[in-house]
Amino acid sequence: MHPPQPISGRPTARRRRFPTLALAVACLTVPFVLVACGGEDDGPRLELSAALPEQSPQDTVLRVGDPATQTALELSGLDEELDVEVEWANISGGPKTLEAFRGDALDLGAVADIPPLFAQWTGTDVKIVAARETVDPLEHPTYELGVAPGAGVEEPADLRGKRIAYSPGQAQGSVVLRVLREAGLTQDDVELVEMASVDDVYVNALGSGQVDVAPLGQALVPPYLAKYEQDGGTTISPGVRDDAWTLYAPTAVIEDADKAAAIKEYVGVWALAQQWIATHPDEFAQGYYVEHEGLAEEDARAIVEALGTFEVPTDWTDVISRHQEIADLLAEEQDREPLDLADLYDRRYEKVIAESIAANGGA
Template sequence: MSRRGPRPNPHRRPLFRTSVPTVLLATVGLLALSACGSSDSGPRLELSAALPDAAADGTVLRVGDPATQVALETSGLVDDLDIDVEWANITGGPKTLEAFRADAIDIGSVADIPPLFAHWTGTDVRIVAARETVDPAEHPTYELGVAPGVDVARIEDLKGKKIAYSPGQAQGALVLNVLREAGLTQDDVELVEMQSVDDAFSVALASNQVDVAPLGQSLVKTYLAKYEQDGATTIPPGVRDDAWTLYAPTSVLEDADKAAAIKEYVGLWAQAQQWISENPDEFAQAYYVDHEGLSPEDATYVVDALGEFTVPTDWDDFITRHQQTVDTLVKEQDQEPLDVETLYDRRFEKAIAAAVEGS
């Protein structure tokens, strides 16, 4: 558990007091951790009620958001947190949803697809914060990796290709959006279903299990460094892919103390995103080098590729784009229709606006 501490040296590896180590991400481990990580429930709060201003003493917020943890600690913004935070080294949609279901964390940081699949697979959740890229056309979150020896120079060349496809992750929706943009359908390609975990997509490309796979910017540089000499390439996706969210189980938001803690956290989260954009070199060292193990050169490449972030204080446009993605998934994956705005808890929209305007 971590609350406050001295500002760490960005050139040294931070000390992470994590409640859910990576090696314990199996369901059994998460179930065991949930017993020791949970705190007593606070008063029940209706989802239509105003958010409380402060959590009761002793409230612990369990957060799966390692990038923001690093940003808060490195920037010193962590000193502004008045709540106790228990950090979990959990990222990605599948692991975050598993942690929710095991009652191991209260809030997680993911792209826009995991909250949809949480809903569609029976876990009641709400989105409490949103982030996007200042210039998404110039700074895509993903590029399409092309296997050595495969000729793909533009998205229209995807016809007839084997494409790595992860239905419940952002990469899966990206593939469907790219196909739509290229004037293609699923019948025009071969979708090879697999989860995008660690470097699974890079390995699949290198071994020619697939012809094309979406790669996050942290993998693009290393993929090309290893295989460009063999003919590997990447191309831009040609569609917007920069949506990012914080989301939480509805049961957490119905706990008045947890909801108050999240209200405070999302305000500092928004300021941390701004700090990342304004201090890319410091964040590259602290997160991508010290925490993720990238080389300094690769870390700089990633932060430059991702560009600057912005946290909208009016969610209307963000929700409209999210609904377009939902409609694509309903059509292409035969999902149940969904009014995506019902997943957004807009009480936190106001809390974020107040935090950003007051920072």
């Protein structure tokens, strides 16, 4: 894994003043909510069963790794609605986010549905505080299966005997396992070549013939085809749902009352930013994929069109049920301990998001 990128963001404005003394008093007078006071840099400890505090002290800083939402907030002006100071980190993807969590360099990260499971399995206790899904997910997959020139794969059933790039701790690995199951195949029917999907590793692996197939995020599809389509490189739809997206944090962060309150403020505005992305695809494509990621305008438009429209669920029941099915599959296929995802989702934030969306005109 690569080391975390430097945090380089600007604090947001318009914070409400909430004296630190108020929480210090609360720590003494409301023991059923705040059970202990932390050190100099920590807020009072908050039980996971307690109600979320209304506000964080004015000097609370929330360190967030979510470049796409940062861009959406700035383009839409919603960053002016944040009453919490955000320090943005140019960190994305499961491996880098988890490494930043473990190095105490990040409070909140935006990833697909597998990194929170992998964090739990590898000893980092985390909680999911928000979720996003795609409208018509089978028509707009997050990943396509990149097929190397000459590999002869036209549909998932053709994967038998092929070498497939596989990252067990990332969403791409889950996609591979689900595609195999849907096609009636097992791991014994293919050769899984383990490698982390970071940067353009999978693109290069396909182009160099290291693997026959690799799941490619939509942002990697245009550069892959630009390089290798003339030689016979293609992509095919995975035919499985792969659209879940989450915000998650180390449990220790959420047990800090100040940070928990800051996350409460953040996720309410985060939900509005996802809705803005859904209703302003061209502006987002230009601001994020072109100006931030350095892609060509044509490729940026293609990515946004391929990904389709996002929605933010205000009831997580179905989200958790689908996620549980994936967790069960991975536990079976990767010989992991079973997880009860009812414990992974912090549903206190579900209500926060629902109230934010309702107060701003609904979905």
